[in-house]
Amino acid sequence: MGPLIPNEIIPAEWNSIFALVIGIAFGYILESSGFSSSRKLAGVFYGYDFAVLKVFFTAALVSSIGILYMDYMGYLDLGALYVHPTYLKGALIGGGIMGLGFITGGFCPGTSICAAAIGKIDALVYVGGILIGIFLFSELFSRFEPLYDGGFMGYITIMDAFEISPYVFVFAFTLLAVLSFVIADIVRKRVKKVVY
Amino acid sequence: MAQKEEKRMRVYWNPYFGGFLLGILIIFTFYITGRGLGATGGLKSGVVAIVDKADTEHAHENAYYSKFLNDEESPLNNWLVFETLGIILGAFLSGGLNGRLGFKVQHSPKITVKRRLIFALIGGLLFGLGAQIARGCTSGAALSGIAVLSVGGFITMLAIFGSAFLFAYFFRKNWI
Numbered sequence: 001m002g003p004l005i006p007n008e009i010i011p012a013e014w015n016s017i018f019a020l021v022i023g024i025a026f027g028y029i030l031e032s033s034g035f036s037s038s039r040k041l042a043g044v045f046y047g048y049d050f051a052v053l054k055v056f057f058t059a060a061l062v063s064s065i066g067i068l069y070m071d072y073m074g075y076l077d078l079g080a081l082y083v084h085p086t087y088l089k090g091a092l093i094g095g096g097i098m099g100l101g102f103i104t105g106g107f108c109p110g111t112s113i114c115a116a117a118i119g120k121i122d123a124l125v126y127v128g129g130i131l132i133g134i135f136l137f138s139e140l141f142s143r144f145e146p147l148y149d150g151g152f153m154g155y156i157t158i159m160d161a162f163e164i165s166p167y168v169f170v171f172a173f174t175l176l177a178v179l180s181f182v183i184a185d186i187v188r189k190r191v192k193k194v195v196y
Numbered sequence: 197m198a199q200k201e202e203k204r205m206r207v208y209w210n211p212y213f214g215g216f217l218l219g220i221l222i223i224f225t226f227y228i229t230g231r232g233l234g235a236t237g238g239l240k241s242g243v244v245a246i247v248d249k250a251d252t253e254h255a256h257e258n259a260y261y262s263k264f265l266n267d268e269e270s271p272l273n274n275w276l277v278f279e280t281l282g283i284i285l286g287a288f289l290s291g292g293l294n295g296r297l298g299f300k301v302q303h304s305p306k307i308t309v310k311r312r313l314i315f316a317l318i319g320g321l322l323f324g325l326g327a328q329i330a331r332g333c334t335s336g337a338a339l340s341g342i343a344v345l346s347v348g349g350f351i352t353m354l355a356i357f358g359s360a361f362l363f364a365y366f367f368r369k370n371w372i
Contacts, residue, residue: 029290055218
């Protein structure tokens with residue numbers, strides 16, 4: 001029954017090896033999907049390339065459905081998995097700042113690393129920027145602390161917050177995603193083509 | 197000449213296929229480790245390690261760095277650092293096998309290289325800072341959070357994309 005390492009079915013020493021292999025797969029998938037291109041990534045915000053929407057939503061759905069299925073079948077204990085904590089202020093404001101960073105630089109951290117790995121100098125500069133941003137945050141932490149710790153609501157899931165069945169929620173999420181894919185294709189056909 | 201170019205530059209994967217594989221990878225990651233993916237954590241560890249090396253006292257006194265420091269092992273000895281190294285390798289492999297390796301600054305022909313690099317630096321800075329506040333980025337908070345239906349994951353995703361859409365108009369000259 002998973003998760004295998006926390007349940008000591010696989011020894012903890014393997015964790016770093018899995019991390020490396022998983023990372024390799026992650027980098028490979030992102031790069032092959034074209035996410036080493038900032039102009040491709042920015043496309044979703046201007047309607048000329050919806051790869052970001054399609055990859056992100058498909059991955060979100062496949063992973064949430066897959067995990068729910070494995071939990072249902074008894075292969076994986078959903079309750080033992082790490083749930084990203086909900087800090088309302090941090091999520092909204094941090095997310096907002098990240099969004100600005102995204103449209104400014106044309107990358108998010110994972111994609112910038114991929115692009116840097118294939119030689120894109122703007123990506124290397126972007127990664128440098130990330131390091132500076134982390135440094136600035138850390139040095140000025142006392143000022144950011146209330147924002148960082150604000151609005152903590154726990155390690156809550158949608159089911160905890162809204163008393164909704166996860167299956168119903170994911171079903172609705174799936175419908176919404178498919179609808180967005182259809183709309184994306186309609187929009188892309190009507191937007192002026194961008195060559196990159 | 198055109199044929200040679202065609203052979204070198206292969207086409208990107210269908211996004212649904214890429215997304216599907218990514219989803220499977222996330223399931224696998226949770227199944228093995230109990231946690232999801234990340235992309236910023238490894239970089240954060242890098243910063244912590246550098247500051248700790250440069251000025252250990254300062255690092256230990258600082259309320260943020262000290263969260264990630266313990267006297268038993270290097271801050272670089274963590275899952276996300278190994279994963280990040282993997283990302284670099286994996287992307288290099290994919291780029292290499294598909295003829296996409298090469299040093300260049302990718303930018304819209306309507307703007308200069310200098311402008312692109314300035315915006316890249318600022319963009320990275322903002323993202324790095326925002327990711328600390330939100331305790332994760334698109335991979336760690338949004339994608340991995342949503343995989344287990346975390347409320348924080350959804351909020352972060354909406355905030356990132358909502359904000360980017362909101363500001364898109366003002367940055368259009370850089371992209372289209």
